[in-house]
Amino acid sequence: MKSYLQMTADERVAELATQKKLYEREKSMGYNLDMSRGKPDATQLNLSMDMLQQDPYTLIYSRKGTDVRNYGELAGVDEAKELFAGVLGVQPENIIMGGQSSLCLMYDCVMWAFVFGVYGGSKPWSQTEKPKFLCPCPGYDRHFRITETFGFELISVPMTAEGPDMDVVRQYAESDPAVKGIWCVPKYSNPTGCTYSDAVVEAFAALKPAADDFRIFWDNAYIVHGFRDRDDELMNIFEACKKYGSEDMVYEFMSTSKVTFSGAGVAAFAASRNNIRFITKQMSVQTLGYNKINQLRHVHYFRTPDGIRKHMRKQANYLRPKFDITLAALKSGLEEAEIGSWTNPNGGYFISYDGLPGTAKRCVSLCLDAGVRLTDAGAAFPYGIDPEDKNIRIAPSYPATAELYKSMTVFCICQKIAALETLLGQTPEQLPLAPAAEPAGE
Amino acid sequence: MKSYLQMTADERVAELATQKKLYEREKSMGYNLDMSRGKPDATQLNLSMDMLQQDPYTLIYSRKGTDVRNYGELAGVDEAKELFAGVLGVQPENIIMGGQSSLCLMYDCVMWAFVFGVYGGSKPWSQTEKPKFLCPCPGYDRHFRITETFGFELISVPMTAEGPDMDVVRQYAESDPAVKGIWCVPKYSNPTGCTYSDAVVEAFAALKPAADDFRIFWDNAYIVHGFRDRDDELMNIFEACKKYGSEDMVYEFMSTSKVTFSGAGVAAFAASRNNIRFITKQMSVQTLGYNKINQLRHVHYFRTPDGIRKHMRKQANYLRPKFDITLAALKSGLEEAEIGSWTNPNGGYFISYDGLPGTAKRCVSLCLDAGVRLTDAGAAFPYGIDPEDKNIRIAPSYPATAELYKSMTVFCICQKIAALETLLGQTPEQLPLAPAAEPAGE
Numbered sequence: 001m002k003s004y005l006q007m008t009a010d011e012r013v014a015e016l017a018t019q020k021k022l023y024e025r026e027k028s029m030g031y032n033l034d035m036s037r038g039k040p041d042a043t044q045l046n047l048s049m050d051m052l053q054q055d056p057y058t059l060i061y062s063r064k065g066t067d068v069r070n071y072g073e074l075a076g077v078d079e080a081k082e083l084f085a086g087v088l089g090v091q092p093e094n095i096i097m098g099g100q101s102s103l104c105l106m107y108d109c110v111m112w113a114f115v116f117g118v119y120g121g122s123k124p125w126s127q128t129e130k131p132k133f134l135c136p137c138p139g140y141d142r143h144f145r146i147t148e149t150f151g152f153e154l155i156s157v158p159m160t161a162e163g164p165d166m167d168v169v170r171q172y173a174e175s176d177p178a179v180k181g182i183w184c185v186p187k188y189s190n191p192t193g194c195t196y197s198d199a200v201v202e203a204f205a206a207l208k209p210a211a212d213d214f215r216i217f218w219d220n221a222y223i224v225h226g227f228r229d230r231d232d233e234l235m236n237i238f239e240a241c242k243k244y245g246s247e248d249m250v251y252e253f254m255s256t257s258k259v260t261f262s263g264a265g266v267a268a269f270a271a272s273r274n275n276i277r278f279i280t281k282q283m284s285v286q287t288l289g290y291n292k293i294n295q296l297r298h299v300h301y302f303r304t305p306d307g308i309r310k311h312m313r314k315q316a317n318y319l320r321p322k323f324d325i326t327l328a329a330l331k332s333g334l335e336e337a338e339i340g341s342w343t344n345p346n347g348g349y350f351i352s353y354d355g356l357p358g359t360a361k362r363c364v365s366l367c368l369d370a371g372v373r374l375t376d377a378g379a380a381f382p383y384g385i386d387p388e389d390k391n392i393r394i395a396p397s398y399p400a401t402a403e404l405y406k407s408m409t410v411f412c413i414c415q416k417i418a419a420l421e422t423l424l425g426q427t428p429e430q431l432p433l434a435p436a437a438e439p440a441g442e
Numbered sequence: 443m444k445s446y447l448q449m450t451a452d453e454r455v456a457e458l459a460t461q462k463k464l465y466e467r468e469k470s471m472g473y474n475l476d477m478s479r480g481k482p483d484a485t486q487l488n489l490s491m492d493m494l495q496q497d498p499y500t501l502i503y504s505r506k507g508t509d510v511r512n513y514g515e516l517a518g519v520d521e522a523k524e525l526f527a528g529v530l531g532v533q534p535e536n537i538i539m540g541g542q543s544s545l546c547l548m549y550d551c552v553m554w555a556f557v558f559g560v561y562g563g564s565k566p567w568s569q570t571e572k573p574k575f576l577c578p579c580p581g582y583d584r585h586f587r588i589t590e591t592f593g594f595e596l597i598s599v600p601m602t603a604e605g606p607d608m609d610v611v612r613q614y615a616e617s618d619p620a621v622k623g624i625w626c627v628p629k630y631s632n633p634t635g636c637t638y639s640d641a642v643v644e645a646f647a648a649l650k651p652a653a654d655d656f657r658i659f660w661d662n663a664y665i666v667h668g669f670r671d672r673d674d675e676l677m678n679i680f681e682a683c684k685k686y687g688s689e690d691m692v693y694e695f696m697s698t699s700k701v702t703f704s705g706a707g708v709a710a711f712a713a714s715r716n717n718i719r720f721i722t723k724q725m726s727v728q729t730l731g732y733n734k735i736n737q738l739r740h741v742h743y744f745r746t747p748d749g750i751r752k753h754m755r756k757q758a759n760y761l762r763p764k765f766d767i768t769l770a771a772l773k774s775g776l777e778e779a780e781i782g783s784w785t786n787p788n789g790g791y792f793i794s795y796d797g798l799p800g801t802a803k804r805c806v807s808l809c810l811d812a813g814v815r816l817t818d819a820g821a822a823f824p825y826g827i828d829p830e831d832k833n834i835r836i837a838p839s840y841p842a843t844a845e846l847y848k849s850m851t852v853f854c855i856c857q858k859i860a861a862l863e864t865l866l867g868q869t870p871e872q873l874p875l876a877p878a879a880e881p882a883g884e
Contacts, residue, residue, distance in 0.1 A: 037513070045511040049498055052735070056494030069487040069703040071479070099541050100733045107728040111553060115568075115592070126557075126568075142727075149727045150557070261511040264735040285584075285591045286549040291542045291733065293494070293706040 003338040004419055016420040019413055023370065026410050031371030033407045038190070038349035039398040040258055040315075047314050048260040051301040059296045068292035074284055075276075076268075080295035084268035086305035087223060088252060089236045094276060096283070098267035099290040102255035105269050106217060107146050109251050112282045113180070113215065114150050119278035120248055121213025125150075125180050134172055134182035136164035138352055138380030138391050140190040143183040143219065152180070154382030159189070163196030166203040177210040181217055187234040188222035191352040191380050191393040193345020195232035205240035207249065218252040224308055225258060226347035227316035227323065238270070247272040256298060258349065259308060259315075266290070266298055319349075322396040325404050326351060333412030339419035342394070351394040352380070359418035360389045366414035372407045445780040446861055458862040461855055465812065468852050473813030475849045480632070480791035481840040482700055482757075489756050490702040493743040501738045510734035516726055517718075518710075522737035526710035528747035529665060530694060531678045536718060538725070540709035541732040544697035547711050548659060549588050551693055554724045555622070555657065556592050561720035562690055563655025567592075567622050576614055576624035578606035580794055580822030580833050582632040585625040585661065594622070596824030601631070605638030608645040619652040623659055629676045630664035633794040633822055633835040635787020637674035647682035649691065660694040666750055667700060668789035669758035669765065680712070689714040698740060700791065701750060701757075708732070708740055761791075764838040767846050768793060775854030781861035784836075793836040794822070801860035802831045808856035814849045 007015065062068055062077040075081065076097025085092040098105040117124040125131050133147040136157045144154055155172055158165045163186070172179050184204075186196040196204075204216055218237055226232060241247040250272070256265030271279065302308045323345070330342050330353070340355040355363060360377035367374050375393040378386040394411070396404055449457065504510055504519040517523065518539025527534045540547040559566040567573050575589040578599045586596055597614055600607045605628065614621050626646075628638040638646075646658055660679055668674065683689040692714070698707030713721065744750045765787070772784050772795070782797040797805060802819035809816050817835040820828040841849055 039513055042509060042512075045509065048511075052498030052501070056491055059494070067484060067487065069490075069706060070484075071481055071699075071704045101729045104729045111557070115553070115557065145727050149724075257513075261735060262513045263729075263731050264511060264733045285587050287543045287546045287705075289705050291706045291736070293703060294733070294736075 003336060004416075004423060005338050007423075009424065012420050012424050016417065016424065019416045019420065023366070023413050023417060026406075026413060027370040029371070029406075031406060031410070033371060033399055033403050033410075034373045035395050035399050035404070035407050036373045036375045037398070038258075038395045040262055041318070041398050041400065043318050044315050044397075045261060047311065048301075051260055051297055054297060054300055056293075058300065059293055062292070062296065066292075068296050071288045073292055074287070074289045075280055076290065077292050077295050077299070079299045080266065080292075081268075083299050083302065083305065083308075084254065085270070087308060088220065088254060088268070088270045090238055090252075090270045093273065094238075094270050096269045096271075096276060096280060097290055097295055098255070098269055100263050100265060100267070101257065102219065102221065102253040102267040102269075103142060103146075105253055105267050106143070106219065106251075108283075108286075109215070109217070109269075109279070110146050110150055112279065113213065116282060118213045118215060119274045123213075125213065128178050128180070130178055132172070132176065132179045134164075134169060134179060135382045136182070136184065137382065138191050138386075138393065139183060140185055140219070141375075141379040141384070143217070144382050147181075147183070148383065155179070156382055156387075157182070159192055159194065161194055163189070163194065163200035166200055170203070170207065173207055173209045173211075173214060175210055177212075179209065180211055180213060181215040183217050183219070185219050185221055186237070187220060187232060188225055188345055188348025190221065190348065191350035193343045193348045193350060193352065195234050195346075198235045201235040201237050201240050204250075205237060205244050205246055207246070209249070214249060216250045218250055220252055220254045221258070222348040223254055224312045225315075225349070226312070227319040228346045230346055232346050238272075248274050251275065259312065260298065264294075266295055319397060322399075322401060322404055323351070325401060326394060326396040326408055329405065329408035329412060333408070334415060337416060337419065340415060349395060349397050351396065353392045353394055354390050355392065355415055356419050356422050357388040357390045358422050359415070360386060360392050362418040362421065363411070363414045364392060366417060367410055370410050370414070372410045374411070445778065446858075446865060447780050449865075451866065454862050454866050458859065458866065461858045461862065465808070465855050465859060468848075468855060469812040471813070471848075473848060473852070475813060475841055475845050475852075476815045477837050477841050477846070477849050478815045478817045479840070480700075480837045482704055483760070483840050483842065485760050486757050486839075487703060489753065490743075493702055493739055496739060496742055498735075500742065501735055504734070504738065508734075510738050513730045515734055516729070516731045517722055518732065519734050519737050519741070521741045522708070522710075522734075525741050525744065525747065525750075526696065527712070529750060530662065530696060530710070530712045532680055532694075532712045535715065536680075536712050538711045538713075538718060538722065539732055539737055540697070540711055542705050542707060542709070543699065544661065544663065544695040544709040544711075545584055545588075547695055547709050548585070548661065548693075550725075550728075551657070551659070551711075551721070552588050552592055554721065555655065558724060560655045560657060561716045565655075567655065570620050570622065572620055574614070574618065574621045576606075576611060576621060577824045578624070578626065579824065580633050580828075580835070581625060582627055582661070583817075583821040583826070585659070586824050589623075589625070590825065597621070598824055598829075599624070601634055601636065603636055605631070605636065605642035608642055612645070612649065615649055615651045615653075615656060617652055619654075621651065622653055622655060623657040625659050625661070627661050627663055628679070629662060629674060630667055630787055630790025632663065632790065633792035635785045635790050635792060635794065637676050637788075640677045643677040643679055643682050646692075647679060647686050647688055649688070651691070656691060658692045660692055662694055662696045663700070664790040665696055666754045667757075667791070668754075669761040670788045672788055674788050680714075690716050693717065701754065702740065706736075708737055761839060764841075764843060764846055765793070767843060768836060768838040768850055771847065771850035771854060775850070776857060779858060779861065782857060791837060791839050793838065795834045795836055796832050797834065797857055798861050798864050799830040799832045800864050801857070802828060802834050804860040804863065805853070805856045806834060808859060809852055812852050812856070814852045816853070
């Protein structure tokens with residue numbers, strides 16, 4: 001096979017016919033495969049079952065004697081704060097424990113800022129006529145949707161291999177007081193898998209936003225989710241902020257949704273003392289505290305941050321082969337054709353694939369029609385619109401390995417068809433689309 | 443002893459001296475007793491430990507095969523919806539399962555309505571210049587605080603023995619479109635213990651609010667919390683609404699915080715299909731769903747609504763004696779003095795005590811100084827202000843029985859001192875107050 005870019009029109013027509021034949025064969029298999037979302041598979045979840053096997057009578061009292069089955073301890077039990085402070089590299093007093101989802105905490109932080117304002121801010125975000133939010137992209141669709149729902153204008157910031165383009169971030173944040181914040185997944189970013197460089201983290205810490213109520217939403221979702229021998233190192237943003245006195249600018253989040261159980265783990269929020277005090281007060285109107293039995297379950301099971309990291313090595317053994325299969329399929333299927341590029345992350349849950357401009361929607365719809373569900377084309381961009389229509393997020397974690405291989409075979413064929421059609425200047429045929437659904441997962 | 447109301451001034455002076463002597467003796471005991479909040483005690487919590495003993499491998503799959511350890515099922519697993527629909531007397535499709543707290547769900551419902559509006563409403567609540575909320579009182583302080591935080595004007599509605607004074611409710615709700623809703627604890631109300639009569643429930647269903655976005659917050663917190671042989675019967679509000687086509691006006695809530703574990707149970711929300719559809723959409727931006735493992739734990743443990751009711755009979759055996767001790771102490775300590783009246787509920791967590799006007803704050807501060815913490819005087823009223831300064835909420839559930847008896851002895855002495863001071867026209871002495879704290883619990 002040679003590069004599609006070098007082919008003559010006739011060669012492309014012939015190759016398209018070949019790929020369409022292959023496509024029809026795959027389609028006839030009646031697949032029902034889902035690689036649309038970053039969900040752990042059952043083998044990963046099984047790794048945490050011992051956590052649920054603990055004698056519940058050992059889970060009654062916190063270290064300081066609180067009966068965790070009863071009300072109280074709004075911000076969480078001390079030992080849980082300590083454990084996640086250790087993971088995040090902050091002090092326990094900088095932690096509030098959340099419920100089953102860090103997304104919920106992020107939503108609440110946006111909502112509180114919107115309705116009531118943030119610590120040090122002069123007024124609620126809602127009182128800014130046209131509030132704006134920075135969205136490094138490709139990025140995480142559920143982040144973008146939160147701020148979109150609250151009526152923010154979403155501003156795209158290009159992602160580089162080192163993180164968001166900080167010139168662009170500075171340009172918007174430092175000139176326009178309507179820019180209220182930015183979404184970040186700083187380690188093994190969703191979906192590119194990149195880890196922000198020290199220079200980028202430093203640049204965030206040094207940011208001088210025009211708004212007095214600007215917040216960096218630092219979603220450290222994949223902080224312990226390396227799956228290769230070499231783990232990326234992310235600079236501690238709170239350490240970086242110390243130099244600039246900018247600690248109040250950062251809200252950090254993590255959860256155990258991809259450590260223990262997705263939607264049945266615990267979440268943690270880290271921030272400056274000023275922010276913690278301010279937010280604890282807002283939280284106290286809403287709840288008497290999150291599930292502390294589940295907090296103790298996690299603490300007694302993992303004991304230390306190293307306990308969590310050790311556990312994640314086991315998960316890595318399941319995830320790594322899935323990424324390797326996916327990467328091998330992409331290489332063997334698409335490299336010579338020269339119609340796309342993809343990331344090769346050391347951790348996280350995604351591979352970001354860029355095809356030829358104008359091919360992503362077509363490819364995703366071809367896949368869906370052949371029984372392989374991918375994340376919607378454009379999902380990683382504000383308003384779900386990829387301006388070049390070329391990016392596809394690949395989520396290898398959930399399908400079983402045999403299914404993953406089939407899915408990737410279909411994907412490569414669909415990429416080729418979409419690329420050839422584009423190169424030939426053809427309008428994509430209107431293949432019937434399967435009805436859209438909203439599969440769950442991050 | 444005779445009625446304080448019949449005493450001469452000299453007799454009152456003598457009696458005050460006697461009570462102060464008794465007070466000093468109690469004070470010297472160095473008590474540290476807390477009956478400020480409606481918290482279950484450890485023996486009640488122990489009753490649910492078997493729920494946590496279930497083999498976790500039986501808790502992996504929902505009936506329809508969903509792996510509950512993974513993302514998905516935003517509104518909860520079917521069997522959980524079915525269980526709580528059975529308790530609430532609605533259909534499973536009218537249920538959304540929440541997290542560890544119904545208060546959180548109520549807060550979210552207020553917040554969504556405030557920021558985004560409700561189903562059928564023409565605009566968000568926040569766009570009403572001076573929004574108002576009806577607060578039957580004495581009522582639940584945490585309810586009132588939610589709407590206070592969002593800037594609502596809180597309007598007091600007097601409680602009768604049958605529920606809120608519906609003439610007052612109608613008058614406000616049907617004339618003023620700025621009145622957006624009402625807080626209700628319809629069964630074993632917090633703190634009076636009354637259960638709304640059929641006439642009151644009917645009157646709610648028949649309400650024709652001036653606002654097109656009015657909501658009744660029906661917090662059925664004590665729906666299965668009868669502790670006497672005779673359980674109060676509450677008319678099903680959704681049934682009542684059918685006659686008037688007013689189902690969209692009601693948001694109903696419950697949780698297992700006082701069934702299994704406080705802050706580690708599950709909550710449920712019930713509403714019309716229109717509301718469920720509308721709110722599910724808003725929830726989907728915030729979370730991928732609440733802890734489904736905990737949902738299955740509850741379902742497998744209780745199986746049926748009757749399973750829950752049977753479990754609550756065991757709890758009743760712990761609660762009933764505490765109420766009986768408290769009521770006996772009130773009767774023997776205060777009846778002859780004729781300085782107060784109190785409720786005698788068939789369920790719930792509270793006794794509402796009314797002393798002479800102008801005595802509640804004084805009594806609570808005397809108690810606190812003698813080591814007995816009560817709910818703050820005025821807490822059951824909007825803005826924490828009891829216009830007559832006479833109501834005190836008594837929460838007998840948490841102290842051990844021996845402590846409860848001591849607490850009530852102190853309470854009766856303090857009531858007598860406060861009453862005598864008032865009857866003698868004395869300015870209360872400024873006894874030093876212990877520092878205020880915020881004990882947790884409903």
